[in-house]
Amino acid sequence: xxLNKRTLFLFVIGLLTSNISFSQGFDDVMSRGQVHGNFQMDxxxxxxxxxxGATNVPEDLLMNGFANINYTNGNFExxxxxxxxxxxxxxxxxxxxxxxxxxxxxxxxxxxxxxxxGNYYEQFGNxxxxxxxxARGLGLDNAMDGIRINYKIxxxxxVKGIIGxxxxxxxxxxxxxxxxxxELMVNDFFGGSLKESKTKLTIGGSFIxxxxxxxxxxxxxxxxxxxxxxxxxxRRGKVSFNGEYAKKINDPNSDNNFxxxxxxxxxxxxxxxxxxxxxxxxxxxxxxxSFRSDRTASxxxxxxxxxxxxxxxxxxxxxxxxxxxxxxxxxEVAFQGELIKKFKKKTLLxxxxxxxxxxxxxxxxxxxxxxxxxxxxxxIGYESNLFAIGDEKYYEEINVEISKxxxxxIKATFTYSNLxxxxxxxxxxxxxxxxxxxxxxxxxxxxxxxxxxxxxxxEIQGLFTEQDKQDWGTVLIEYTYSPHWFIAVMDQYNxxxxxxxxxxHYYFASAGYSKGTNRIQLGYGRQRAGIFxxxxxxxxxxxxxxxxxxxxxxx
Amino acid sequence: xxxxxxLSIITLASTFAFSQKEARPIPSANIKNLDGETxxxxxxxxxxxxxxxxxxxxxxxxxxRELNNIxxxxxxxxxETGVKLIAISIDDSRNAGKVAPxxxxxxxxxxxxxxxxxxxxxxxxxxxxxxTAVIDANGQIVWTHSGYVEGDEEKxxxxxxxxxxxxxxxxx
Numbered sequence: 249x250x251l252n253k254r255t256l257f258l259f260v261i262g263l264l265t266s267n268i269s270f271s272q273g274f275d276d277v278m279s280r281g282q283v284h285g286n287f288q289m290d291x292x293x294x295x296x297x298x299x300x301g302a303t304n305v306p307e308d309l310l311m312n313g314f315a316n317i318n319y320t321n322g323n324f325e326x327x328x329x330x331x332x333x334x335x336x337x338x339x340x341x342x343x344x345x346x347x348x349x350x351x352x353x354x355x356x357x358x359x360x361x362x363x364x365x366g367n368y369y370e371q372f373g374n375x376x377x378x379x380x381x382x383a384r385g386l387g388l389d390n391a392m393d394g395i396r397i398n399y400k401i402x403x404x405x406x407v408k409g410i411i412g413x414x415x416x417x418x419x420x421x422x423x424x425x426x427x428x429x430x431e432l433m434v435n436d437f438f439g440g441s442l443k444e445s446k447t448k449l450t451i452g453g454s455f456i457x458x459x460x461x462x463x464x465x466x467x468x469x470x471x472x473x474x475x476x477x478x479x480x481x482x483r484r485g486k487v488s489f490n491g492e493y494a495k496k497i498n499d500p501n502s503d504n505n506f507x508x509x510x511x512x513x514x515x516x517x518x519x520x521x522x523x524x525x526x527x528x529x530x531x532x533x534x535x536x537x538s539f540r541s542d543r544t545a546s547x548x549x550x551x552x553x554x555x556x557x558x559x560x561x562x563x564x565x566x567x568x569x570x571x572x573x574x575x576x577x578x579x580e581v582a583f584q585g586e587l588i589k590k591f592k593k594k595t596l597l598x599x600x601x602x603x604x605x606x607x608x609x610x611x612x613x614x615x616x617x618x619x620x621x622x623x624x625x626x627x628i629g630y631e632s633n634l635f636a637i638g639d640e641k642y643y644e645e646i647n648v649e650i651s652k653x654x655x656x657x658i659k660a661t662f663t664y665s666n667l668x669x670x671x672x673x674x675x676x677x678x679x680x681x682x683x684x685x686x687x688x689x690x691x692x693x694x695x696x697x698x699x700x701x702x703x704x705x706x707e708i709q710g711l712f713t714e715q716d717k718q719d720w721g722t723v724l725i726e727y728t729y730s731p732h733w734f735i736a737v738m739d740q741y742n743x744x745x746x747x748x749x750x751x752x753h754y755y756f757a758s759a760g761y762s763k764g765t766n767r768i769q770l771g772y773g774r775q776r777a778g779i780f781x782x783x784x785x786x787x788x789x790x791x792x793x794x795x796x797x798x799x800x801x802x803x
Numbered sequence: 804x805x806x807x808x809x810l811s812i813i814t815l816a817s818t819f820a821f822s823q824k825e826a827r828p829i830p831s832a833n834i835k836n837l838d839g840e841t842x843x844x845x846x847x848x849x850x851x852x853x854x855x856x857x858x859x860x861x862x863x864x865x866x867x868r869e870l871n872n873i874x875x876x877x878x879x880x881x882x883e884t885g886v887k888l889i890a891i892s893i894d895d896s897r898n899a900g901k902v903a904p905x906x907x908x909x910x911x912x913x914x915x916x917x918x919x920x921x922x923x924x925x926x927x928x929x930x931x932x933x934x935t936a937v938i939d940a941n942g943q944i945v946w947t948h949s950g951y952v953e954g955d956e957e958k959x960x961x962x963x964x965x966x967x968x969x970x971x972x973x974x975x
Contacts, residue, residue, distance in 0.1 A: 483839060563864045586901055
């Protein structure tokens, strides 16, 4: 630092006087400024636990923390996120190392145009060809770093243009991603009688291209890879439809084993809902649609598009963590249907307070494809038909959830699930010794409200299967004292394991205090990976053993 | 030297200190209504009566518990204070299509939007749902809370009643 004491002193004086001496106009502008932010820190003291395979952590203690600080003033916004990984907690991508500014941006809105420079998150349509987003709990962050322009051309007609590189831990990937998206809300755009019409139509189209230099001596790889998509959302009264189709030119990469085949994907969803009843039917097809800004990237790194699983997203621990399905970007066809119905109060099925039932069915198959012989010179690898279902099942599940309030004090949710899980494909295991898993799962979740502030909630879960690690049982008891306190204990026991030395108890105890937006939580025990809901908050956690401390706050 | 640095930080911070203590307006973000149309959050309005903005997701059990519990007493809340609850689902394209059936299936009378890429969540600034904010007559966020345990809606309603009566809110 070149600053000596005197310069710094003068600087401070300058700042002090600046608060009073600047022109009225400046003060006015500054007084409209707002600073807000939020903070989260997770820390774990690790214990060696050979039983669950938790090895010694040399640092003993690991910590992930970050704070977002945002400044807004009228049409201007700027902010940053300071991130700290000292060192990265287990289960997070180990490439997060040390401290850094993981995200910083400035943006302003001027009439119809909004300009963002620096980092931003964005999504085109359903995300089939482009979605830049964060899931901090998973360590997933593919924020763009570059420039974005949002432009409202006319009422009901919006265009977005993006260019940038993707975040790759504390660096950016080498590829450049650029694209444009247009969306037309037909009713607003044409106005008049259409504006009042019961039928609402929105159409959109997008284009994304990535550039990465070809430094391969053996293959002639495409340096520019383009993808385009078209979509529409149509709603009339109780029915709505949302569909999108996407296509990508040849994009040899390590996910598709460097074949020159084009990729395509579709997503279609029809929804009907009315008071007390709703139904969703959806279908999805994916064929060679892994799309990254670096053709050799793997895992969750540098993904440009978003292909979520078309299965129910569970929150009860055993269901959510043991056999969760993940989309197979190289090829799959999936279907899902969900029905929800509420039986009114004072009816036979509704009882005194009403009963709700939710039924969800989902199934996923491979796509029907034919591998091309080695003598084939097209290098496209295989021939396929996106709309033809193959003969290998990846996943199937039916689940039923019934929620019922029995009295002012007692209410309960009963869940039953029957699922089939192709672990060889989904988890990349050898098919010979990893057969398909068939499981039955039951969950009873009962809340007993002692009085206005005190409540006890218990969860009893059972998972029964002949395969994998056989049967599991879970008991959770949670005591809450609104609005500040909670305490919970849980034991998950792999009691049915055929190997008697692997019949492990995953016990976990936690307690928390919250006030306003401050929240402190302490936990001790063994934890499986997955979405973990306790004390009223859901978050993704990695597997580990030891003592944990979490603090969240915002201002 | 250290003191000087500290002093300069305090001074810099003082420039913003007033605005921090005060409430803040609803930040601007584009979200979708259940018709699939884009709506800006600046347009949220309840004609001078209090609003509750609640962030939830179809995969978040405590969120659903909170909104279902409030649904049981919502008619009374509206009648007594004129409050409007705006439920913001942060479900992405995996579950966004299940939002309308769930909302209707449960018979919620809330105004519902989808924040599929978490733009509004980021602008408000929190990590894990549920998250609740109370908005006063001037469109200012005067109270926020994260998480939900059984009975928290009582505290929320106390705040709403105070806001409806034009009283000052402190975080206790």
